[in-house]
Each structure stands twice: as structure tokens, then as C-alpha cells.
Amino acid sequence: MEIPKAYDPKLAEEQHYSRWEASGYFAPEINKDADAPVYSIVIPPPNVTGSLHMGHALQHTIMDVLTRYHRMRGYRTLWLPGEDHAGISTQIQVEKKLRKEEGLTRHDLGREKFLERVWEWKERYGGEIINQMRREGASVDWSRKRFTMDEGLSRAVREFFVRMYEKGWIYRGEGLINWCPKDRTALSDLEVDKVEKKDGKLYYLQYPVKDSDRRVTVATTRPETMLGDTAVAVSPKDERYRDLVGATLLLPVVNREVPVVADDFVDPEFGTGAVKVTPAHDPNDYAMGRRHDLPQIKVIDSQARMTAEAGAEFEGLGRYEARDLVVAKFEEAGLLEKVVDYEFSISKCARCGDVIEPLLSVQWFLKQAALGQQPLELMRERHEPRFIPENPYEKVYTNWLEGLYDWTLSRQLWWGHRIPAWYDEAGRVFVARTEADARRAAGTDNLTQDPDVLDTWFSSALWPISTLGWPDETPDLKTFYPTSVLVTARDIIFLWVARMMMTGVEFTGERAFDDVFITGTIFDKHGQRMSKSKSNGVDPLEVFDKYGVDATRIVLAATGTTDTRWNDTQVESYRNFANKIWNAARFCLMNSEGAYVGEGFEGDPKSWALHDRWIMSRLQRASYDVGRALESYDFHAAVQTLYHFFWDDFCDWYIELSKADVTVTEATLARNDARSRVLTILEQALRLLHPFMPFITEDLWQRLPGIGSHFLHSAYKDAEPTIMLTSYPQARMGLIDERAEADVQSLIELVSRVRNIRSEMNIKPGEPVRIMIAAPDADARAVFESGAQQIARLVRASDILIGETINAPRASARAVLAGGAEVAVPLEGLIDFAKEHERLNNERGKLEKEAAKLEAQLANSNFVERAPAEKVEELRQRLADLAQRTRQLTQTVEALSE
RNA sequence: AGCCGGUUAACUCAGUCCGGUCAGAGUGCCUGUCUUACAAACAGGAAGUCGAAGGUUCGAAUCCUUCACCGGCUACCA
Structure with missing residues (x-):
């Protein structure tokens, strides 16, 4: 099989997304299990005018990891994408263009014509962010993509408005509001920034x-x-x-x-x-x-x-x-x-930065205090939603709900949801779902609609329910609501999160989401917030180009809830990780003739070699740890576990320990079995990594011999083979093998000690050595004996002698191992006695220092009396081990000095 | 002013809830290697009185108090 030596992310990124999308893998309908549990996320809708920044990439990555993980767990999974119409920004953008290109203002065109232009603009330039999500690998269900100005969502807005009006919670009246003189519109308090005026x-x-x-x-x-x-x-x-x-x-x-x-x-x-x-x-x-x-x-x-x-x-x-x-x-x-x-602080328009003018004017308001009552009770009584991290956000959210005031809803703009209120000639107001309803109520056709539109956040507040079909009792609403988790940045908890909760509870009686995951903030390398005005933003697309999407994703995911200073070197190291995965797979595939993935390995544990039992045990632990980490939103821990399992356990040790068996040229049964085992572990590892690194894992998985639809999770049986629909590996605790782990650990220690000797004694990497191992314990001896060939390979030994005791020449470098074992490397003519003396003494010094600490602790009668007996015993045991090693080392040093 | 977060190796961060094999990872650095999966790699190594000071405890990076510096949010400043 021809496989390039280095991983090229672009090739994998270009190949798989369109197939996933076209095959409908992202839609919940792919799941054919009628009893499947449901997992759903609605995206925080980005502005149509925006462009992708690191914050988006971070949120999207987290959402995609969660989505892919749950999909692989067999959940009926929906991640719903969409966009926000961004009233002020969009209107400003289009007005600017109009002025620049045609020298016209929106008033020259008139409301209707202007809005046509905005729609044209939206179709043409809007949606930059949402489209870039394909590049990110986001497994969103495009068929359910929504826009806040869609007919359905607009209807939801009118319904919301009318119901609140009928309840008396929305009213029109005069109030002192925040006015942006530049944008010429009222703003809510949340759209105003306090800025220090020095x-x-x-x-x-x-x-x-x-x-x-x-x-x-x-x-x-x-x-x-x-x-x-x-x-x-x-x-x-x-x-x-x-x-x-x-x-x-x-x-x-x-x-x-x-x-x-x-x-x-x-x-x-x-x-x-x-x-x-x-x-x-x-x-x-x-x-x-x-x-x-x-x-x-x-x-x-x-x-x-x-x-x-x-x-x-x-x-x-x-x-x-x-x-x-x-x-x-x-x-x-x-x-x-x-x-x-x-020095004092002044209010500025969050959008344009102009100084806010508090003005007295007639506007529409919503009594948020009324609407916020139920969410407050939900938090107090049922602790919903659950914030991650809980501190400080639960408190922040609760405090906010406790101090609610009226929300200025109307905006003096043209782009947005027109307020569903009409006035007759006498100035009487009629709030209705449609103009026809208003006419019926007024008893006249001679009505004028309120010229203003609603705050964009008014429609955003409905997002989780409106995107699923509310006010209709749609199957989607029944199935996917309440949503499982909301992933967003901390700065819109009030503006958006709390309000979604308000409308959700008000109209469905249930919370809008179970959990709220608040991501950290990504700063530049100097700890400054990334912003357009400072032009210190890092463009995610450039990072993708440079290091690959998968590497960027896994770094972002590991960031989780922590504020981080962005640094390319992290991504670089995960680019290297991707390359490591690539090359490990390359090795497996180069040695895959006669092998297949799966059952053979699972079938008969009795035929497994020690290192097979070991890697299976390690795999179960990794699966367990990753699963647990993902369930608790601890992405950092999940990534660490995956990284170390793959690189340290699988690549550094398992592949190396298997190499002799795997690279045999004759097509023996033993060789093919060994190859199958390596491939099977690789396949499992790819699945574990897939939510984080979807492209490389799919790319490699597709190349594995013998994969097919039978690998898919039972909920997806009818689909074409794809790693994204396999089942996420679950730990099989029965395969955890403490003994195997301890035994391989002793092999690893031996190899490491000998390598250390080689390095310290300046033995050329190519130069073979002889090694002699003394292992008084019969079991330990058996482990070394059966692993002799592997040891020889890993330390480049030409000859290995193993015995209960050994009689090594004086001119040997030695090391003491756990359990009383010892290794000696005869170095006639090569050894520098002074240096070896120093090396061993250093070693002994370390042990003695550690022992001294323990002795001091154990000599403290307070400790012995008050600490738990088992803790004392544990320390005694450790001290005994140390003492034994030290004694042995001392003998070794003495022998050397003779 | 109130509330909250951060301060751990040169850099970016884990570990702190539930005190005792917790002093970790990656990068960088030093020394060797192109060993037929991978130099984006391999092997070996050095490196931190865990912001400061007190306290609790047999024992503190971890719990308590105070302080310092950095950052955030909320309210108000006429």
C-alpha cells in the first residue's frame, strides 16, 4: 500500500466532509434505533455580518466533539446550525455599501427597496461563518439550518410578542432609554459598554x-x-x-x-x-x-x-x-x-462606540422581572441549568435574574422583525399576529404599522424553541427539546442565555438546556483580548492552513473552560501528534498483509502475549478515562489521556514490542495474528480520537483492511462504512490486567535503565552490548526470559543472560531494578570506572534522599500515632523497598571499587 | 464599592473540590542518533523553596486568614 511518509492534512480535509454531508450522516434521521436516547445542541447563531474568529472555532470544536461523541454512543443526535440577522450591524454594513457605491442613503431608496437590498446582501455576503464550519468539520445538520428572519422564526417572534402583550408584560410607554446618536436607535442596557474616561x-x-x-x-x-x-x-x-x-x-x-x-x-x-x-x-x-x-x-x-x-x-x-x-x-x-x-466612566454604544445619550422617548418594553421568575425558581429549586464551570457562572446567572428590569425592545431600524403593532387614526394601538387580525380588532383597514423593529436578541431569545418549530408542536420540538447543552462564551450569559431560559420555560414549561458550557477566552500571546481594532486576532483559517484542522481542533478542545494565551507552538505539537498517528498507521498498514481488524484479536485472550494483554488493559483504562472525562466536560483530561495512550503506550511500547512478530516476512498464522492485533488496537484508538480529530481518523480508518458496515454502531447499520458511525469504545473492565501492567512496567524499567547506561557511558547507538539480568524472583525471571528477544531489540543487545544471580565482570555498568532484580552491562575496555562510580553514587544519593524523607516522617511519633494505619504501613513498605535498593546499590558500588 | 477568577519549570498549561507516590505534561534547552512507521522522529538528561506572609494539621501547591500583582463581571460615581 502506497502511503506518503508525512501527513498532509489538506488531502484528508478535502475528501471526507462532502461525503459525510451528502450521505446524511449529520442528520438525526441516520439513527434507526427507535429507542435511541436523544442528544441535541443548537448553535449560538453567529451574525450574518461576522467572520470566523478563534472564539467561534473554540465553541464549534467543543460542540462538534460532544456531537460526534454522542452520535458514536448511539444517541439520536442533532446539532442545529443557523445565523442571526444582526439588526444594527447588517443595516450599517448595507448602508455603507450603498453610500459608497451609489451615493445613496437608505431614505433615498425607501424602506421596502432598502430591505430588498439587505436581503440581496445577506444572500451574497452573509453566512461567511456558517459556511466556514464545513472547513472545521462541524457535523451540523444542514437540512435544519435556520435564520432568525426566516418565516417560521419570524412567526415565533410575533407570537412571543403578542402573548407577552396580552399578559401585560410587554407595554409601550415613555421611558429614559439608552440612545445611540450615531446609529439613531434605542438600545438596551446590555448593549452599552461602560468605558473609563481618563x-x-x-x-x-x-x-x-x-x-x-x-x-x-x-x-x-x-x-x-x-x-x-x-x-x-x-x-x-x-x-x-x-x-x-x-x-x-x-x-x-x-x-x-x-x-x-x-x-x-x-x-x-x-x-x-x-x-x-x-x-x-x-x-x-x-x-x-x-x-x-x-x-x-x-x-x-x-x-x-x-x-x-x-x-x-x-x-x-x-x-x-x-x-x-x-x-x-x-x-x-x-x-x-x-x-x-x-476620571469617570461613560456609556458607549457596544456596536459603534459612540457616546450614549440617555433620552426620554416612547418605546416598547418587556417586563423581564416577570418573565425571569420561572427561571429563577428553576435554579433555586432544581438547580437548572447546570453551568460548567459552576463557579462563578451559576451565581452570576442567579444574581442577574434577581435584579431584572424592563428591557427596551424597540429599535429605530428597518432591518429586523417589525413590531406587530398597528395604530388607527385615533392613535389606538392594536397588537396582533397579523395585520388582518389587527384590522379585525380595530374594525378598520386604515391602520399604520409601528415603524420600529425589535431588538435582535428578542428573536435570539427564542432560538432553541423557534428553530425546532415553535409555536407549532412539531415532532422536532417534542424530540429535541429541552436541548442537552448550550456552549457559548461568557459575555452573553445575560444578553442571551438567561433570555433563552426565560422564553423556554415560559412557553414549554421546561428548561431550554440541561447544561450550559461556558468556554474560556483565547487571548493573544501577550494576554490581550483579540479584537479587530487591535488587529491582534489570530485567524483560525490561517491556523488550519498551517497546521491542519485536526491539530487546531484538539488544541482548542483541550482549552475547554480555561482562559488561554494563544500560542502556535501548541498547535505545532499536535500537528506532530497527527503526523505520529499517520505514521503509526502507516507502519500498521505496511504490515497488514494477511491481517484484518477485529474479531481475531477479541476472540481468544489466552493466545495473547504479555504485551497484548498489557495494551488491551491500557486501552480499557484509556477508554474509561476518556469516556468519563467527556461525560464531565473535562476535555483537557480527555485529550491528555488520548495523547499519552496513543504516543506512549501504543507507539513507543506496543508497536515496538510487537515489531519482531509483525515484521516477519513469512505469512505465518502467528504473524498474521500479531498484525491483526496491532491493527485492531489502532482501529480502537482512531475511534477514540475521532470526535477530536475527525479528518485524519476517517482517512486512516477507511484504509484499514476488512472494515465495513459491520463495524458501525447498531443504530446505523444501514449506513455506508464510516468511522463517525462506529460505536465509541467503552471500557471492558474485565480486560484490565493489573498483572500484565506490572510485568510490562518491569520490562519498561529494565529497558530504560539499560538505555540510560548506554547513554551515560557514551556507547554508540549502533554498538551492540551484552546484558546480564539477575532476578531472584521466579515470576520476574520468567517475564524477562519470555521478553528476552524484545528486550534485546529495544536495547540493542547482542546477548542476554538471565539468572537467579549473575556473575558479572567487574567492568560492568549496573542498575538496580524493582523487586530486587539487577541488570549489568559488561563493558570491557569501554567502561570509565570513575564515571560509573559517580553515576551509581548519584543514583544512590537520590534513593537515600527519598528514604531520609520517609524515615523522618516515620520517626515522628505524632505521624505514626495519628495518621491512618494504612498510610503508615504504605510508607513503611516504600521505605523497605528503598532500603533494599540502596543496599543493593551499595554492594554494586563496593564491587566496582574492589 | 461588591462579587469572582488567576498567580505552579524559560513559555503555554494540568494538578487545588475530596491534604499524604503530586511536584506533572507539551514546547523550549543540553547530549547523542537519518536504528527500514515517523528528524513533524528516536534515545538520554538538566530544570520549579507551586505569588508573599501567617495559621490549621502528624503532614499543605491543595484547607483558613491577610497581603501583593494581573484579569473579569456587576452596580454607582452627580
Whole structure:
């Protein structure tokens, strides 16, 4: 069989995905077992405007590992892909293009035509991320791919809205909302970032008291808002201002009379203890204004310009120009007390970065506190969902649910789900599933639909149920809901995870997912968050190109929940691992004539050699450990186990121990059996690795002799042969063989000690040596005797002498082994006595140091009295072993010195 | 301000829940090898007072307290 010497990931990556997809292996329908348990995941829908980054690659890898693992376990498995319409980003992107290419604004086109353009854009450029998932090897069911603006999902959005409205949980009203002047839309609190402003200033402004010489000084970071002040507040406990409560101030510049009110919100310790109150432009002031029934004067408009109410001089000025002018006027009037440097945080639009303007406006809101009640109870009473890691996310999630406030739903955009509310000429509102329903309710056809659309997260909140068909009671919804796990990043726990839980419980009575797996964050090598603006992002596609998809996947999977600094060298080492797998398979396949995978090996354990029993035992342990790790989302442990099983146990020892038998040229039964055993272990290892490294494992598996549909899991019997539908190896505990493991361990120790001698004594790698082994224990001797040929091969020995005792020449290098055995390498003319002396003494030094530690512990009467007896006994045993080895070494050293 | 995470070999990270063969892995480094699966490899080796200080305990990387530095989240800062 012709197999290239080095693994080329591209070849494997190009070959298998399209066949998997075309054969329908990704769809749950491939599973023909009516009683199969169900496993389902919905993807966190990426934005249509986005491009693949490491965070996606990480999440996708985790989801694919889980999906492939459960599919191989025989679950009816669904991983549902899809995308999000990303209201603001998409609209901005299309507007930009329109302006650049045609010099048009969306208003030039009009709403309908503009939306046509957005759809065109979406069809053409959208879906970059989702398409790249094929490259990743993601086993998503493409036939169930969904988009938040699909008809079905749009219907779900309307249904959600109407039901909430009917319950009184959605309402329309005036409120102080976060407004992005650049995007010209309202935003929810979660779409606002708090950013530290280092070069901020705090302005101290004096407001004269009416009919008095007194002035009250207020401090503010936003002097321009004073144009909209309607009061000054002080603490009711503040002696300094007690006599002023109820007094009237003369607001400078605008010459408006405003009262001094007492409010507990004010902290007398901070600033001057007096606070200007601008109810129309500040959340705290808004609340205070309501408490004191203050007028709300809007001085800033939706484009962050000053309104007519700000006064003729200010009307039309930008907010920062207005600020300068206000400050100048105060200075002129001698009312600017001082300006000090002041660090504080300002709100910025998470999308475009513009400074948020709190504005008073009429919007649609959802009473999240009501909707969040059930999820909160679910967590408190049933501990659902389960977060991985539990700390700190369970607490973060719970705290969030405990402090819910109204969610601003409406967005002043065109791209998105139009709010299903219509107004008649009298301004009465009709919320309905369809316009026809609204007309019926209104009794007129003369209705106008609300121009606004809903927050994109409103549709995302429905994702687990809407993608499965809700509000219809579809078979998919019945089968796949609740979903098994949600895999996502920590920054959207509130924005998305909690809200999905809310809608899921509200509409189905059940949690949206059993588990929530929160991945770690991948930083650049300096520990900085990867971002477009810093352009320090690592492009997953470039990493794929450089090291292969499988290597990248296994590194990402091992990352799991841990924050990690990205480093190509890790991927490089797993690229090497892939190459190791390739070459191990290459060796097996080059020696596969007359061999086949499977039954022969399983059939008669009595015919197995020691190393066969050993590798089978190791395989069971690995299967057990990997399975357990995957069940507990410990991907790091799973990867470590696989890596060491494959490289250390299988490649370094098993293949080497089998080599003599396997490479025999005559087609003997023994040779073919040995070959079959090696191939069978390889096949099992490939299955274990498959969820992590789907391409190389499939590629190699397809080359194995004798594979076929009979290898598939019973649920997939009708499918064509593919490793992805075989069953995931389950540990057969009966094949764990402690004795074999101990025996092979003693062979490994022997080989290692002799290799060490060879290296320390500078014996040329090609130079054969003779070795003499003394093994007083009969069983140990038997192990060495039966393994003599293998030992000879592994240490390049021309001759091996094994006895109860040996009479080695003085000119020998020696090593003491476990269980009282000893090995000597006669080195007439080669040995450097001084060096050997030093080597042995070093060895003895190590043993003595260890023994001293144990002795000290055992000499401590407190320890002996208080520690568990078995622990004491264990230490005594260890000390005895050490003492014996030390004695033996001492004799060896003495013999050398004679 | 509150809550939380991190700090272990030169680098990237395990181990900490449940204290005692736990001081680990990979990379890098040093020394040899193109030994017919693999130089993307093989063989051998050096390397860490587990952030600091106290405490609990017979025994602490692991439990408790305080502190330092880095990072995150939430709230508020007029």
C-alpha cells in the first residue's frame, strides 16, 4: 500500500466532509434505533455580518466533539446550525455599501427597496461563518439550518410578542432609554459598554439663590445638560443645605427658576453635596424627577444636538459645542467655580462606540422581572441549568435574574422583525399576529404599522424553541427539546442565555438546556483580548492552513473552560501528534498483509502475549478515562489521556514490542495474528480520537483492511462504512490486567535503565552490548526470559543472560531494578570506572534522599500515632523497598571499587 | 464599592473540590542518533523553596486568614 511518509492534512480535509454531508450522516434521521436516547445542541447563531474568529472555532470544536461523541454512543443526535440577522450591524454594513457605491442613503431608496437590498446582501455576503464550519468539520445538520428572519422564526417572534402583550408584560410607554446618536436607535442596557474616561473633567457651577446673595454650587461632568435642569437636590440630612430645601434657584444662562429638593439619593459626602437634576437626560435624575414631580425638559435631540428648548443660542449645536458654550457663559458670569480633572466612566454604544445619550422617548418594553421568575425558581429549586464551570457562572446567572428590569425592545431600524403593532387614526394601538387580525380588532383597514423593529436578541431569545418549530408542536420540538447543552462564551450569559431560559420555560414549561458550557477566552500571546481594532486576532483559517484542522481542533478542545494565551507552538505539537498517528498507521498498514481488524484479536485472550494483554488493559483504562472525562466536560483530561495512550503506550511500547512478530516476512498464522492485533488496537484508538480529530481518523480508518458496515454502531447499520458511525469504545473492565501492567512496567524499567547506561557511558547507538539480568524472583525471571528477544531489540543487545544471580565482570555498568532484580552491562575496555562510580553514587544519593524523607516522617511519633494505619504501613513498605535498593546499590558500588 | 477568577519549570498549561507516590505534561534547552512507521522522529538528561506572609494539621501547591500583582463581571460615581 502506497502511503506518503508525512501527513498532509489538506488531502484528508478535502475528501471526507462532502461525503459525510451528502450521505446524511449529520442528520438525526441516520439513527434507526427507535429507542435511541436523544442528544441535541443548537448553535449560538453567529451574525450574518461576522467572520470566523478563534472564539467561534473554540465553541464549534467543543460542540462538534460532544456531537460526534454522542452520535458514536448511539444517541439520536442533532446539532442545529443557523445565523442571526444582526439588526444594527447588517443595516450599517448595507448602508455603507450603498453610500459608497451609489451615493445613496437608505431614505433615498425607501424602506421596502432598502430591505430588498439587505436581503440581496445577506444572500451574497452573509453566512461567511456558517459556511466556514464545513472547513472545521462541524457535523451540523444542514437540512435544519435556520435564520432568525426566516418565516417560521419570524412567526415565533410575533407570537412571543403578542402573548407577552396580552399578559401585560410587554407595554409601550415613555421611558429614559439608552440612545445611540450615531446609529439613531434605542438600545438596551446590555448593549452599552461602560468605558473609563481618563481625561474627564468635573465642572463646578454656581446657581444663585433667588432673592439672596447665596449661591449653590453643583458639580457635573456634563455642563450642557444644565439647560434642562429642573431642580437641585440635596440630602435631607445635610445641615449645610437644610435651610435651602424648598428655596428657589435662578438657573443661569436660561434664567429659569428651579426648586431645591431633598432626596436620599444625594450623597452629602460627594462633590458639593448638591446635585443638579436633569430628569430628561440622566437615569438618576429621571428617577428623582418622578419622585418630586419635576418637569422634564428635553434639551438634546436624537442626533445629540441641542433642541429649541435649550434656547435660541444653543439650538442646533452639538452636545460638545454646547458644553463649551455653557462653560464659557458661566465663566463670563463669574459662576464657574472651578474645573477639575476627573476620571469617570461613560456609556458607549457596544456596536459603534459612540457616546450614549440617555433620552426620554416612547418605546416598547418587556417586563423581564416577570418573565425571569420561572427561571429563577428553576435554579433555586432544581438547580437548572447546570453551568460548567459552576463557579462563578451559576451565581452570576442567579444574581442577574434577581435584579431584572424592563428591557427596551424597540429599535429605530428597518432591518429586523417589525413590531406587530398597528395604530388607527385615533392613535389606538392594536397588537396582533397579523395585520388582518389587527384590522379585525380595530374594525378598520386604515391602520399604520409601528415603524420600529425589535431588538435582535428578542428573536435570539427564542432560538432553541423557534428553530425546532415553535409555536407549532412539531415532532422536532417534542424530540429535541429541552436541548442537552448550550456552549457559548461568557459575555452573553445575560444578553442571551438567561433570555433563552426565560422564553423556554415560559412557553414549554421546561428548561431550554440541561447544561450550559461556558468556554474560556483565547487571548493573544501577550494576554490581550483579540479584537479587530487591535488587529491582534489570530485567524483560525490561517491556523488550519498551517497546521491542519485536526491539530487546531484538539488544541482548542483541550482549552475547554480555561482562559488561554494563544500560542502556535501548541498547535505545532499536535500537528506532530497527527503526523505520529499517520505514521503509526502507516507502519500498521505496511504490515497488514494477511491481517484484518477485529474479531481475531477479541476472540481468544489466552493466545495473547504479555504485551497484548498489557495494551488491551491500557486501552480499557484509556477508554474509561476518556469516556468519563467527556461525560464531565473535562476535555483537557480527555485529550491528555488520548495523547499519552496513543504516543506512549501504543507507539513507543506496543508497536515496538510487537515489531519482531509483525515484521516477519513469512505469512505465518502467528504473524498474521500479531498484525491483526496491532491493527485492531489502532482501529480502537482512531475511534477514540475521532470526535477530536475527525479528518485524519476517517482517512486512516477507511484504509484499514476488512472494515465495513459491520463495524458501525447498531443504530446505523444501514449506513455506508464510516468511522463517525462506529460505536465509541467503552471500557471492558474485565480486560484490565493489573498483572500484565506490572510485568510490562518491569520490562519498561529494565529497558530504560539499560538505555540510560548506554547513554551515560557514551556507547554508540549502533554498538551492540551484552546484558546480564539477575532476578531472584521466579515470576520476574520468567517475564524477562519470555521478553528476552524484545528486550534485546529495544536495547540493542547482542546477548542476554538471565539468572537467579549473575556473575558479572567487574567492568560492568549496573542498575538496580524493582523487586530486587539487577541488570549489568559488561563493558570491557569501554567502561570509565570513575564515571560509573559517580553515576551509581548519584543514583544512590537520590534513593537515600527519598528514604531520609520517609524515615523522618516515620520517626515522628505524632505521624505514626495519628495518621491512618494504612498510610503508615504504605510508607513503611516504600521505605523497605528503598532500603533494599540502596543496599543493593551499595554492594554494586563496593564491587566496582574492589 | 461588591462579587469572582488567576498567580505552579524559560513559555503555554494540568494538578487545588475530596491534604499524604503530586511536584506533572507539551514546547523550549543540553547530549547523542537519518536504528527500514515517523528528524513533524528516536534515545538520554538538566530544570520549579507551586505569588508573599501567617495559621490549621502528624503532614499543605491543595484547607483558613491577610497581603501583593494581573484579569473579569456587576452596580454607582452627580
